Structure formats: structure tokens, C-alpha cells
Amino acid sequence: MAIGEIFLGSFFQVLFDKLTSLTLDYAQREGISKALDEWKVMLETINAVLDGAEDKQLRGDRLVKQWLDDVRDLAYDMEDLLDEFDIEATQAKLNAESSTSRGQLKRKFSFFNQSSSHVSETKVQEINGRLEKILNRKAHLSLRENVVDRSNDTNKRLPSTSLPELQFFGREEEEAQVLELLISDVQNSDATLSIVPIVGMGGVGKTALAQRLYNDPRVNNCFERRAWVCVSDVFDVLDITKTILQSISKWPCKDKDLNWLQVKLKNELSGKKFLMVLDDVWNEKYGEWTSLLKPFEAGAKGSKIIITTRNRPVASITGASPYPLKELSINSCTSLLAYHALGARNFERHPEFETIGKKIAERCRGLPLAAKMLGGALRNKRNPYEWEDTLNNRIWDLPTAQKDEVLPVLKLSYVHLPSYLKRCFAYCAVFPKDYEIERDELVLIWIAEGFIDGRNAKDNILRSRRNHFDELVSRSFL
Known part of the structure; x- marks a missing residue:
């Protein structure tokens, strides 16, 4: 499809x-x-x-x-x-x-x-x-x-929790680096609060890494208060504040307005070192972000907020340097696939599946979500020929139960694109799979197709219109 x-x-x-x-x-x-x-x-x-x-x-x-x-x-x-x-x-x-x-x-x-x-x-x-x-x-x-609408796309996805994945593969280096950012104080800074944005494309494992860090004993020992919020599509300051307050206190929050919630949250955090995780953030409005942060300024120095997002513009409103999360290695994808398909960390006890399993893992393109869903689809298949059938199909051809878990994750990214970028990105479907697209060639095609207005550019058309390409890159589409 x-x-x-x-x-x-x-x-x-x-x-x-x-x-x-x-x-x-x-x-x-x-x-x-x-x-x-x-x-x-x-x-x-x-x-x-x-x-x-x-x-x-x-x-x-x-x-x-x-x-x-x-x-x-x-x-x-x-x-x-x-x-x-x-x-x-x-x-x-x-x-x-x-x-x-x-x-x-x-x-x-x-x-x-x-x-x-x-x-x-x-x-x-x-x-x-x-x-x-x-x-x-x-x-x-x-x-x-x-x-x-967007909220419907969100409702199809299972909201994230702070509980970690049963098995975690191939993120040792990233885990150590972000852990250091969390437990170490920012040098030469008077700021009470530090933001750690984890940025990457849908399905690359941002939430899984955040869960792993959130439950690390060294993190638990470092912070007096912790809270996890699955924000997803709708950035509702009142709901987010309420969720955090309910996580760290016993205050009854039903029917309370934002002022009451923020005052209580400020009192709960005052002078305390805290860690907040805001998972799957899409908000790019600076005013809503600063409104949410008001109670957090009362915390102790060294307090941290982790946000996970697919869009660099979301990270930029925080003023913090994003931590980009890249795709998994083929070996890690293979291990993840083997775990979900066979309940093992590798194919040593199942050599008949090893060759085909590695080829399927390559199809995952380094995305843990794809490896997990493909592994789940193969879990009840014990014939190598059935694995061959999966290899010869794309992930979109998986049975409905698995497909419905993958597509909403990717579709939500598309839903959030501005209309002018939707047209540009949808056009890329004309290129063959694995085709290496030249940036300037693509931009010129967009102009020729009428997706971008090239008539009123005051300077070099290519230079002024490359921002569309760059924006798709920043949103993890290209």
C-alpha cells in the first residue's frame, strides 16, 4: 500500500x-x-x-x-x-x-x-x-x-507507561550518554531545570529508552520526585499538570482548574529535585510550553525533564540541545526479532531460521517497532517457508492485528505535517524503494509540480525552497 x-x-x-x-x-x-x-x-x-x-x-x-x-x-x-x-x-x-x-x-x-x-x-x-x-x-x-481527527489517531495507539520493555537491545551507548545527562549537574549554569529532548523517527525506540532510564536505580536515587506522562497528540496543559500532580501526591484533582493544580504542583516540587518524562510530544507552541513549565521552576537545581519527540522543532522550543536517536544496528534488530519470534536472544538454537531471520531483520531498517511487530507476526510460525513468505511481503502486508499497531505510529507523523509538506512528502512515493534522492532535483520537481511556488522567490529559487526539504528531514521523514 x-x-x-x-x-x-x-x-x-x-x-x-x-x-x-x-x-x-x-x-x-x-x-x-x-x-x-x-x-x-x-x-x-x-x-x-x-x-x-x-x-x-x-x-x-x-x-x-x-x-x-x-x-x-x-x-x-x-x-x-x-x-x-x-x-x-x-x-x-x-x-x-x-x-x-x-x-x-x-x-x-x-x-x-x-x-x-x-x-x-x-x-x-x-x-x-x-x-x-x-x-x-x-x-x-x-x-x-x-x-x-488527530485525537482519533492517538486513541488507536496504546498510551505509553513508565514500565520498561522486557528485553532491551543495542542501546547501551545511548543509555549511558543520556544517563550521564540526567544524573550530572549542568556545569556553569544557574538554571534550576534542564531539558533533555530525545529526538527520532517513529518506531526508533525513544519511549523504550526513556522507560529504561526512568527505571534505572541510579536515576531513582538521584531524584526525590518522578512522574511519567504520555502526552501524545493533544498538548493539554491542564491534563498534563493534573497527571503529574496525581503521580506525586494524593491531592484529589477532579474538577480543579489550572490555577489550583499549578499552585499545588509548585508546592509539591518546591525545593525538591525531580525528574519528569513527557513522552511523545508534538506541541510546537512556545506559549503553551512556557505555561506548562511555570510550577517546575520551584524545584531544586539539577531537576530534569525528558521529552521524546519526532520533530526537532518541538525540541527547539525548549531551548535545549536535542539528543538524536538513530536506528538500531542489524545485529540488534536481529536479536530483537529473534526474541519476539522465538523467545531467544539469537538463532543459535534455531539455525534453520538464522539466514532468513537476518534478511527479515534487514527489512526492519533499524526500527525496533518493526522488528517487534514482525517478530510477533512470526511467533506462531515454525516453518522456514512461512518466514520466507513474510520476507517477500512488506510490513504493510502483515495481518491486520499487527498492521494496526504499526500504521498509526507512522500515520500520526504524517497527520501533523503542514499541508504544503504533505504534498511534497506524498510525491516521494513515486520513487522506487531504496532510491537515493538528490535534494536539489527533488526540490525542482516539487516546484515544477506546483507543490512549491517558485515564481516569487526574491533570491535563488533552490536556496529559498530547500527549507521544505530540510523541514521534512527535521521531522524524521527523510
């Missing part, structure tokens, strides 16, 4: 932009102008249910998947036709300007009224018919508008 098949909504904005622009150019051509207006209305109706449809597709609804495939095909054909309209409109403008420059009577866009129009009216009617059929099928599929 390609990214382009799942996240169709990002492409619709391109169509809306083209329709808006062309409607103005075709103001004098009544038939085409009316069709463009109708298309925009129908596309807006389809776009309103795309989130719900994509969500149903992820759950395995084949009828919805076919509907989305048809919507995608129609969108591409519509874009091709709009490009033809654009060429015709541009030619008409050039003709009008040429006529005016020769002193002839200016007939604005009279070119549109000629019977030799390059765009067939039949194509317009065909698009209309396909749009109407898609809208009719929408009703039969029970697709409703605006039924999926």
Missing part, C-alpha cells in the same frame, strides 16, 4: 489551487467556467470525507479502498485536463497581447470562443460523469464528513 494511495487529501489542494486560478481565466467562457465551479464544489464534498475513508481503508475495508483508488485516478486525470486548460489559457493571453501590440482590436480571450479549442468538451462531460458516480458511491459507503 503506497503512501500516495493512503494520503490522497494532500493532492486535492493542488487541484483546488488550479481550479481557482483557471476559473478566473475562463470567466468569459461560460461552459468551462461553470464546469470548473461545479468541479470545485464536488471535490470539496469528496475532500471532506477523505480522512474517514482513509481511516476505513487502513482497517481493511476493500470497497472503500476501491473507491479511493477511483478517486485517485480521477484526480490525476482531472489534473491532466486542467493542465490542458492552463496551456490554452496561456496561449489565449499571448494571442491577445500579440494582437494588441500590432495595433489590432483587442478581443480579450476571444480565443476561447473559437471552435478549434484544444480541449474537448467530451472530456469535460466525462469528468462530470465520473465525479457524479463517485459522489453517489460515497453515500452507499456510509462515509461522513470530518469524522476523523
Whole structure:
């Protein structure tokens, strides 16, 4: 299942932009102008249910998947036709300007009224018919508008806890480095509070590392107060504060306002050295972050907050240097796969699976979550041929129970992208697997496709538009 098949909504904005622009150019051509207006209305109706449809597709609804495939095909054909309209409109403008420059009577866009129009009216009617059929099928599929939001994606994921994984592989160096950051005081600093942002892509093991550190006896001995909060999608200052206060005190917090909660939390932390873990943070709003931190300033020097996040911009609002978490080594992925598939740390007692197991581990690309889910899918398979079948399938082809655990983790990253970055990232699905993409080549393609406006750049277009690429890198997409 390609990214382009799942996240169709990002492409619709391109169509809306083209329709808006062309409607103005075709103001004098009544038939085409009316069709463009109708298309925009129908596309807006389809776009309103795309989130719900994509969500149903992820759950395995084949009828919805076919509907989305048809919507995608129609969108591409519509874009091709709009490009033809654009060429015709541009030619008409050039003709009008040429006529005016020769002193002839200016007939604005009279070119549109000629019977030799390059765009067939039949194509317009065909698009209309396909749009109407898609809208009719929408009703039969029970697709409703605006039924999926970010919090729904969050609810599909099991909230994290402070309890660590039963087995932990390949993070000894990272664990030692972050542990040193936690238990050592910052030199030459008067700051009471230090932030330790652990940054990495979804599924790379940020939460597992934080859990390991949170339960380390040396950490327990270093801090008087500890609390763990799974923040995830919704950064609610009141709820986060309430969770922390309930973790470190016996105060009844039901129906209390933020002021009451923060005053009590400040009193609980006053003069005490504490460790807080804020897991899976997405908030990039500086004001909400500073509001949350108000009670923490009362703690003793050496207090720490660990945040785990996929986005460097989240870490930047804290003012702290991010600790980037890279992918696991192949050997560590192999051990993790063997543990979840066979209950062993390696394949010594199962040599018949060793070769195929290492190949499957390579498919995990260093992501512990993928190794864990693949291992779980193989747990009841004791025939090497069954492991071969898994190797020849992508992780998206796992049984529904496993697939549902992986996709929400990755989809949530996409949901949080700004619309202009969604279009740019979704386009990358056209490249073959493992293709090495040249940055400047990709940026130029984005500009050519209309995903990035390259017309109004005051300086070098490439230099000014590379920030889109850099932002996708900072959000762990590229």
C-alpha cells in the first residue's frame, strides 16, 4: 500500500489551487467556467470525507479502498485536463497581447470562443460523469464528513507507561550518554531545570529508552520526585499538570482548574529535585510550553525533564540541545526479532531460521517497532517457508492485528505535517524503494509540480525552497 494511495487529501489542494486560478481565466467562457465551479464544489464534498475513508481503508475495508483508488485516478486525470486548460489559457493571453501590440482590436480571450479549442468538451462531460458516480458511491459507503481527527489517531495507539520493555537491545551507548545527562549537574549554569529532548523517527525506540532510564536505580536515587506522562497528540496543559500532580501526591484533582493544580504542583516540587518524562510530544507552541513549565521552576537545581519527540522543532522550543536517536544496528534488530519470534536472544538454537531471520531483520531498517511487530507476526510460525513468505511481503502486508499497531505510529507523523509538506512528502512515493534522492532535483520537481511556488522567490529559487526539504528531514521523514 503506497503512501500516495493512503494520503490522497494532500493532492486535492493542488487541484483546488488550479481550479481557482483557471476559473478566473475562463470567466468569459461560460461552459468551462461553470464546469470548473461545479468541479470545485464536488471535490470539496469528496475532500471532506477523505480522512474517514482513509481511516476505513487502513482497517481493511476493500470497497472503500476501491473507491479511493477511483478517486485517485480521477484526480490525476482531472489534473491532466486542467493542465490542458492552463496551456490554452496561456496561449489565449499571448494571442491577445500579440494582437494588441500590432495595433489590432483587442478581443480579450476571444480565443476561447473559437471552435478549434484544444480541449474537448467530451472530456469535460466525462469528468462530470465520473465525479457524479463517485459522489453517489460515497453515500452507499456510509462515509461522513470530518469524522476523523488527530485525537482519533492517538486513541488507536496504546498510551505509553513508565514500565520498561522486557528485553532491551543495542542501546547501551545511548543509555549511558543520556544517563550521564540526567544524573550530572549542568556545569556553569544557574538554571534550576534542564531539558533533555530525545529526538527520532517513529518506531526508533525513544519511549523504550526513556522507560529504561526512568527505571534505572541510579536515576531513582538521584531524584526525590518522578512522574511519567504520555502526552501524545493533544498538548493539554491542564491534563498534563493534573497527571503529574496525581503521580506525586494524593491531592484529589477532579474538577480543579489550572490555577489550583499549578499552585499545588509548585508546592509539591518546591525545593525538591525531580525528574519528569513527557513522552511523545508534538506541541510546537512556545506559549503553551512556557505555561506548562511555570510550577517546575520551584524545584531544586539539577531537576530534569525528558521529552521524546519526532520533530526537532518541538525540541527547539525548549531551548535545549536535542539528543538524536538513530536506528538500531542489524545485529540488534536481529536479536530483537529473534526474541519476539522465538523467545531467544539469537538463532543459535534455531539455525534453520538464522539466514532468513537476518534478511527479515534487514527489512526492519533499524526500527525496533518493526522488528517487534514482525517478530510477533512470526511467533506462531515454525516453518522456514512461512518466514520466507513474510520476507517477500512488506510490513504493510502483515495481518491486520499487527498492521494496526504499526500504521498509526507512522500515520500520526504524517497527520501533523503542514499541508504544503504533505504534498511534497506524498510525491516521494513515486520513487522506487531504496532510491537515493538528490535534494536539489527533488526540490525542482516539487516546484515544477506546483507543490512549491517558485515564481516569487526574491533570491535563488533552490536556496529559498530547500527549507521544505530540510523541514521534512527535521521531522524524521527523510
